[in-house]
Amino acid sequence: MTRKKRRLAMLGLAGLGLATAAALGLAAFEDNLVFFYSPSDVAAREVGERNFRLGGLVEAGSVRRMPDGLTIEFRVTDTATTLPVTYTGIVPDLFREGQGVVAEGRMRPDGVFVANDVLAKHDEAYMPPEVADALKRAGAPHGVKTLEASQ
Known part of the structure; x- marks a missing residue:
């Protein structure tokens, strides 16, 4: 060669x-x-058997705790579409009705989303105190929430 x-x-x-x-x-x-979908996205397309993240707001009046103390059922909404969610485990401290939530899991054939992880999101206006102080000193508009103010 x-x-x-x-x-x-x-x-x-x-x-x-x-x-x-x-x-x-x-x-x-x-x-x-892992894809992220809103309830409207899930309703509009076939998501199949794979894991994905479902995000939206916990619908007011929808949270139900089961007698076992660990299972919780709630509905996630994006104000246009609502999906039922079930989760077994300890939910984050920030989890409550009307609060933003991201749940990771998969859809059951009956249309219920089974979450294996739930993350609660801060208020959209939340900002760390140091950043909020810096913005106030720079003349940013009022109404910026800090962790202390939002609790």
Whole structure:
């Protein structure tokens, strides 16, 4: 084999190795990819059997705690569509009706979202006290909430 053919073969093997590594990396990324949907998005499309994140507000009057003390049922709404959610575990301290929530899990065939993790979100106007103070000193508009003011 000539030197030119050997170099071409080595470049081909290196390219094949790089393509294989890229394909494996993309496959691993796809397995760990978790999409975020609102209740309206879930109603508009088939989400299938894969895990995804459901985000919205906890509907007022919808929170029910089961007798076992760990299971909670509630509804998540984006003001246009509402989805029932069930979760077994300890909910975050910020979890309450009317508060923003992100639940990760999957849909059951009966249309109930079964969450395996629930995250409560801060008020949209929340800002850390240090940032709020800096903005006030800079002449930002009033009405910025800090953690102390929102509790």
